[in-house]
Amino acid sequence: MSAAENNKWTKLENRGITAAKGFQASGIQGGIKKGKKDLAVIYSETEAAAAGVFTLNLVQAAPVQLCKAHLENPVRALVVNSGNANACTGEQGMRDTQEMAGQTAAALNIAAGQVMVSSTGVIGVPMPMAKVITGIGKAVDSLGKGPEPDIASAEAIMTTDTVIKQAAYRCSLPEGEIHLAGIAKGSGMICPNMATMLAFLVTDAKIERPLLQELFAEAADKSFNSITVDGDTSTNDTALILANGAAGGSEITKGSAGLPLFKELLFEVCRELALKIVEDGEGLTKVITLNIKNAADEAGARIMARSVLNSPLVKTAFYGEDANWGRILAALGYAGVDFNPTLVDIYIGPYQVAAGGGSVPFSETDMKKVLQKRAVSVLIDLKIGSAEVTAWGTDMSHEYISINSDYRS
Amino acid sequence: MSAAENNKWTKLENRGITAAKGFQASGIQGGIKKGKKDLAVIYSETEAAAAGVFTLNLVQAAPVQLCKAHLENPVRALVVNSGNANACTGEQGMRDTQEMAGQTAAALNIAAGQVMVSSTGVIGVPMPMAKVITGIGKAVDSLGKGPEPDIASAEAIMTTDTVIKQAAYRCSLPEGEIHLAGIAKGSGMICPNMATMLAFLVTDAKIERPLLQELFAEAADKSFNSITVDGDTSTNDTALILANGAAGGSEITKGSAGLPLFKELLFEVCRELALKIVEDGEGLTKVITLNIKNAADEAGARIMARSVLNSPLVKTAFYGEDANWGRILAALGYAGVDFNPTLVDIYIGPYQVAAGGGSVPFSETDMKKVLQKRAVSVLIDLKIGSAEVTAWGTDMSHEYISINSDYRS
Numbered sequence: 001m002s003a004a005e006n007n008k009w010t011k012l013e014n015r016g017i018t019a020a021k022g023f024q025a026s027g028i029q030g031g032i033k034k035g036k037k038d039l040a041v042i043y044s045e046t047e048a049a050a051a052g053v054f055t056l057n058l059v060q061a062a063p064v065q066l067c068k069a070h071l072e073n074p075v076r077a078l079v080v081n082s083g084n085a086n087a088c089t090g091e092q093g094m095r096d097t098q099e100m101a102g103q104t105a106a107a108l109n110i111a112a113g114q115v116m117v118s119s120t121g122v123i124g125v126p127m128p129m130a131k132v133i134t135g136i137g138k139a140v141d142s143l144g145k146g147p148e149p150d151i152a153s154a155e156a157i158m159t160t161d162t163v164i165k166q167a168a169y170r171c172s173l174p175e176g177e178i179h180l181a182g183i184a185k186g187s188g189m190i191c192p193n194m195a196t197m198l199a200f201l202v203t204d205a206k207i208e209r210p211l212l213q214e215l216f217a218e219a220a221d222k223s224f225n226s227i228t229v230d231g232d233t234s235t236n237d238t239a240l241i242l243a244n245g246a247a248g249g250s251e252i253t254k255g256s257a258g259l260p261l262f263k264e265l266l267f268e269v270c271r272e273l274a275l276k277i278v279e280d281g282e283g284l285t286k287v288i289t290l291n292i293k294n295a296a297d298e299a300g301a302r303i304m305a306r307s308v309l310n311s312p313l314v315k316t317a318f319y320g321e322d323a324n325w326g327r328i329l330a331a332l333g334y335a336g337v338d339f340n341p342t343l344v345d346i347y348i349g350p351y352q353v354a355a356g357g358g359s360v361p362f363s364e365t366d367m368k369k370v371l372q373k374r375a376v377s378v379l380i381d382l383k384i385g386s387a388e389v390t391a392w393g394t395d396m397s398h399e400y401i402s403i404n405s406d407y408r409s
Numbered sequence: 410m411s412a413a414e415n416n417k418w419t420k421l422e423n424r425g426i427t428a429a430k431g432f433q434a435s436g437i438q439g440g441i442k443k444g445k446k447d448l449a450v451i452y453s454e455t456e457a458a459a460a461g462v463f464t465l466n467l468v469q470a471a472p473v474q475l476c477k478a479h480l481e482n483p484v485r486a487l488v489v490n491s492g493n494a495n496a497c498t499g500e501q502g503m504r505d506t507q508e509m510a511g512q513t514a515a516a517l518n519i520a521a522g523q524v525m526v527s528s529t530g531v532i533g534v535p536m537p538m539a540k541v542i543t544g545i546g547k548a549v550d551s552l553g554k555g556p557e558p559d560i561a562s563a564e565a566i567m568t569t570d571t572v573i574k575q576a577a578y579r580c581s582l583p584e585g586e587i588h589l590a591g592i593a594k595g596s597g598m599i600c601p602n603m604a605t606m607l608a609f610l611v612t613d614a615k616i617e618r619p620l621l622q623e624l625f626a627e628a629a630d631k632s633f634n635s636i637t638v639d640g641d642t643s644t645n646d647t648a649l650i651l652a653n654g655a656a657g658g659s660e661i662t663k664g665s666a667g668l669p670l671f672k673e674l675l676f677e678v679c680r681e682l683a684l685k686i687v688e689d690g691e692g693l694t695k696v697i698t699l700n701i702k703n704a705a706d707e708a709g710a711r712i713m714a715r716s717v718l719n720s721p722l723v724k725t726a727f728y729g730e731d732a733n734w735g736r737i738l739a740a741l742g743y744a745g746v747d748f749n750p751t752l753v754d755i756y757i758g759p760y761q762v763a764a765g766g767g768s769v770p771f772s773e774t775d776m777k778k779v780l781q782k783r784a785v786s787v788l789i790d791l792k793i794g795s796a797e798v799t800a801w802g803t804d805m806s807h808e809y810i811s812i813n814s815d816y817r818s
Contacts, residue, residue: 059742059750059766088735090751090767123735124768233743235735312721312805313813320814326497326532326644333468334642341468342499357468358499359533396721397814398807404722405729405806 009171009265012181016150016166017042020179021204022246025149026142027156030135032083032121032128039135040080040156042200043108043143047074048244050116051213053220055237061087062097063117064238070101072209075242076114078200079104079136080157082185085196087123087235096127103133107140118238120159120185120196154183157198160403161185165276171265173258176249178205180265182241184273186280196234199224199273205262206245207252215263216241223270226302226391227278228309239270278392283399286318289377289392296385300337307335308380309393318395321371323362325353328378339382347379418580418674421590425559425575426451429588430613431655434558435551436565439544441492441530441537448544449489449565451609452517452552456483457653459525460622462629464646470496471506472526473647479510481618484651485523487609488513488545489566491594494605496532496644505536512542516549527647529568529594529605563592566607569812570594574685580674582667585658587614589674591650593682595689608633608648608682614671615654616661624672625650632679635711635800636687637718648679687801692808695727698786698801705794709746716744717789718802727804730780732771734762737787748791756788 017025022045030039052071054064063086079100086093101115108115119127139156146152154164168181182201201216220239245251252262278287290309295301308314311331317324325346333341346354349370351362370376426434431454439448461480463473472495488509495502510524517524528536548565555561563573577590591610610625629648654660661671687696699718704710717723720740726733734755742750755763758779760771779785 057739057742058748059738088738088750088763088767090765123739124763233739235739235742312809316810316813319810322814329468329497330466330532330642330644333466333644339467341497354497354533356499358497396810398810400721401725401728401805401807401810404725405731 008261009169012168012170015168015181016154016183017181017202018150019168019181020202022046022244023202023204024143025153026139026146027152027154028135028139028142030081030138031131032081032135037152037156038081038083039132039139040153041104041136041139041143042078042153042202044076044242044244046244046246047076048242049207049209049212050075050240050242051209051216052238052240053217053224055234057233057235059088059235061085061119061236062089062093063119064236065094066097066101067116067118067238067240070113070116073113075116076110077104077108078116078118078240078242080118080198080200081132081135082157082159083121084119084125084127085121085123085236086119086127089124089126092126096129099129100132100136103136104140107137116240118198120157120198120236123235157183157185159185159196160282161280163280165273165280167269167272169265169269171261173249173252173261175252175256175258176247178203178247178249180205180269182269182273184277186277196236197224197277199239201241201269203241203243204245204247205243205252206247206249207243211252211254212241212243215266219267219270222267223274226305226389227274228306228391228393275392278394281394282403283397284394285397286374286376286395287392288318288394289375289390290380291377291388291390292380292382293388294385295382295387295389296339298387298389301387301389302391304332304335304337305389305391307331309391312396315394315396318371318376319397321368323348323353323367323371328380329354329357332380339384343383345381345383349377417670418578421577421579424577424590425563425592426590426611427559428577428590429611431455431653432611433552434562435548435555436561436563437544437548437551439490439547440540441490441544446561446565447490447492448541448548449562450513450545450548450552451487451562451611453485453651453653455653455655456485457651458616458618458621459484459649459651460618460625461647461649462626462633464643466642466644468497468644470494470528470645471498471502472528473645474503475506475510476525476527476647476649479522479525482522484525485519486513486517487525487527487649487651489527489607489609490541490544491566491568492530493528493534493536494530494532494645495528495536498533498535501535505538508538509541509545512545513549516546525649527607529566529607529645532644566592566594568594568605569691570689572689574682574689576678576681578674578678580670582658582661582670584661584665584667585656587612587656587658589614589678591678591682593686595686605643605645606633606686610650610678612650612652613654613656614652614661615656615658616652620661620663621650621652624675628676628679631676632683635714635798636683637715637800637802684801687803690803691812692806693803694806695783695785695804696801697727697803698784698799699789700786700797700799701789701791702797703794704791704796704798705748707796707798710796710798711800713741713744713746714798714800716740718800721805724803724805727780727785728806730777732757732762732776732780737789738763738766741789748793752792754790754792758786
C-alpha cells in the first residue's frame with residue numbers, strides 16, 4: 001500500500017504542505033474552538049493554478065460557493081477554519097466567507113479573488129467573525145515563522161479527527177524535480193454536524209489549470225470519492241490543489257514525457273490522504289477494501305461499491321466479524337445497477353464465500369482469523385464486463401453511535 | 410392515528426386473518442427453527458383474486474419469483490415459513506419453493522399454481538425440505554382446529570419480531586358488509602441476514618384482480634414502501650392480498666359506490682401493519698413520522714423522505730435527542746432530487762427549527778421535551794409545489810449495532 005517503496009518517487013516522512021517549494025503554511029488558535037488550533041493559512045509566493053472538486057450536495061456551504069467562483073483565478077492563498085462550517089447561514093454566510101477572503105487578501109497584499117476559503121464544523125450558526133478576522137491576522141503573521149508549520153496547518157483543520165493527515169513526496173520528472181504535498185481532514189463529525197472531508201494539495205510543478213483540473217478530478221474520483229464512512233455527503237466537502245511552478249522545471253503538458261508519472265503520483269497522494277481519512281473514521285474497528293472486478297462499467301461499479309460499503313447491515317456484519325456474504329449480495333442487488341446475481345463470486349480475504357450467487361463452503365476457523373484483523377479485503381467478481389474499481393469503507397460500531405448521538409454541548 | 414375511532418368501519422380487536430369470511434389459518438412448529446412456530450398456512454375456501462408487491466432488489470429469493478409467476482392465477486392458499494429465506498439458493502431453491510407449493514396443493518387438494526409461497530430467515534442455505542414437507546402436512550391438518558389460528562399464523566411468520574402484528578376490520582359498503590384483515594412481520598433480521606418485510610392481507614370482498622392490484626400497489630406505496638428501518642432492501646420483501654368474495658355482497662368495481670371507502674380502509678390496514686413493523690424496528694428508541702409538503706412531485710418527495718430517514722447521522726441525532734436540522738437538510742441535499750435549499754422550513758414537533766434553509770431560535774428546554782418522547786414528528790416544507798408525502802422511520806441505537814453484529818450461532 002505504501003507509496004514509499006518504489007523508485008518512482010521519494011516519500012518525505014513527517015512533511016506536509018511546505019515540502020512544495022514556494023508554499024508557506026501556518027495554523028493557529030483563533031478562539032473559534034476552545035483551546036485548539038482552528039485557523040490555517042496556506043500561501044503561495046507566486047500565482048498558482050487551482051483545481052478542485054466539491055460536494056455534490058445541493059446544500060452547499062458559502063465557502064464552497066466562493067471556491068467555485070474563484071477556481072479559475074490565479075490563486076495565492078487558502079484560508080481554512082475549523083469549528084464552524086458556515087453552512088446553512090444564508091446571505092450573511094456569503095458575506096462572511098467573502099470577508100474571510102478579503103481579510104486574508106489584505107493581510108497578504110493580494111487580491112480577494114486570489115484567495116480560496118474553506119470551513120468545517122458546526123452548521124447553521126453564524127461565523128464568529130471578530131475571532132475569525134483576528135485569527136486571520138495572526139495566521140498570516142505566523143507564516144514562515146512557526147517551528148512546524150506543516151503540522152500546525154494540518155492540526156488547525158481537524159475537527160474530531162484523532163490524528164493529523166499529511167503526505168509529501170519528491171519526484172524527478174523529465175520536466176525537472178517536483179514536490180507534491182497535501183493535508184486532509186475527516187471523516188470526523190463535530191456536534192451538531194455532518195462529516196466533512198477536506199483535502200488541500202500543493203505542488204511546485206508547473207501545470208496549466210485545465211490539465212490540472214482534469215488530472216485532479218480523475219484522481220479524486222478514485223480516491224476521495226471512493227471512500228465512505230457513513231454515506232452522508234457533507235455540505236462542505238472540498239478537495240483543492242494549487243500548482244505554483246516554483247520548482248522551476250518545464251511545464252507538464254498533455255503531451256509531455258512526465259505526465260504519466262505525475263498523474264500516478266497525484267493519485268498516490270490522493271489515495272494516501274483518502275485512506276488516512278478512512279483509517280480515522282468514527283468508531284471504526286475495521287477498514288474494508290472492496291474490489292469489484294469484471295463489471296459492465298466503472299461508474300456502475302462505483303455505485304455498487306458505495307451501496308455495499310454504506311449498507312448498515314454489511315457494516316455491522318463486519319463489526320461482528322461475520323462473513324455475511326448474503327448482505328453483500330443484497331446490497332449489490334438494491335444499488336440500482338443492472339447485473340446478473342447468479343454469476344457473482346465473492347471472496348473475503350483469500351477465501352471464496354459465494355460462487356454464482358450461492359454459498360460455497362469455507363472454514364469458519366480460517367475466516368475468523370481473516371475477520372479479526374483490522375484490514376479486511378473483499379473481492380466481488382461480477383463476470384459481466386471488464387471494468388474494475390476499488391473503494392474503501394469501514395465497519396459500524398457501538399462507538400459510531402456514541403460519537404454521533406452525543407448531544408450538542 | 411387509530412383507525413378505530415371513526416364511524417366508517419369497525420376495528421376487530423385481537424383478530425387477524427380469519428376475521429375475513431372463507432379464510433382459514435394455522436401456524437405450527439415445523440422444526441425449521443428451534444422450539445418456535447415457523448410454518449403458516451392461509452387457506453381460502455374458494456378461489457381468491459391475488460395482488461402483490463415485491464422487493465425491487467435485483468437479487469430475488471425463489472419464493473418471490475414463484476409468487477410473481479402465480480399472481481394472475483385464482484389463488485387458494487399461501488404457505489409461509491420463517492427460519493430460512495430460500496434466497497441465493499440457485500436452481501435447488503426454485504425446485505424447493507415449487508415443492509412447497511406442490512405439497513401444500515396436494516394436502517389441500519388444489520392445484521400447485523393456486524398456492525403462493527413466502528420464506529424469511531437465513532439466506533444462502535438450502536431449505537430443510539424434509540422438515541418443511543412434514544410441517545406443511547401438519548399446518549394443513551391444523552386449519553380450522555387450533556384455538557387461536559389468527560395468532561398462530563402471525564407467530565409462525567416472525568423472525569426477530571418481538572410482537573405479533575395483525576389487524577382486522579369490518580366495514581359496511583354499499584356493496585355489502587366486508588372484512589379486511591392482515592398479518593405482517595419485520596423489520597427483524599435473523600442471523601446471518603437482512604431485514605425482510607412480509608405482509609399478508611385477506612378480504613372477503615369481491616373484487617377483480619386488476620383493480621385489486623391497482624389499489625394494493627397504491628396503498629403499499631404509501632405504507633409498506635414508506636417505512637424504513639435501515640434502508641437495506643431485502644431479497645424477500647413481499648406483500649400479498651387475497652380477495653375471495655365470501656362476504657357475499659356485490660362486486661367492488663371501478664365505478665362502484667363503495668370503492669372510495671374500500672380504498673381508504675385498505676390503506677388504513679396497510680398503514681397500521683406498516684407502523685407495527687416500524688414500532689418493532691430493531692433497537693429503536695424513537696419512531697419518526699416525517700411529513701414533506703409542498704414538494705414538486707410525490708415520487709421525488711418519497712426519495713427525499715427515504716434519504717432523510719436512512720441517514721445514519723439523522724438517525725443517531727434523534728437517538729441522541731438532538732434537534733439537528735442541519736443533518737436533515739444535508740440528507741435532503743444529497744437525495745438527488747432538485748429543490749431550493751434556501752426555501753426550506755423545518756419543524757420538529759410543534760417547533761420551527763429552520764426557516765429558508767437557515768437556523769431560527771427555539772427553546773432547547775421545550776425541544777428536549779419533544780425529543781424525549783418515543784414518537785417524534787418532523788415536517789419539511791419545500792415550498793416549491795403542492796405534493797405531500799408521509800413516511801416513517803426510526804432512530805439508530807447502540808442496540809441496533811448489537812443486534813446486527815451478533816455472530817451467527
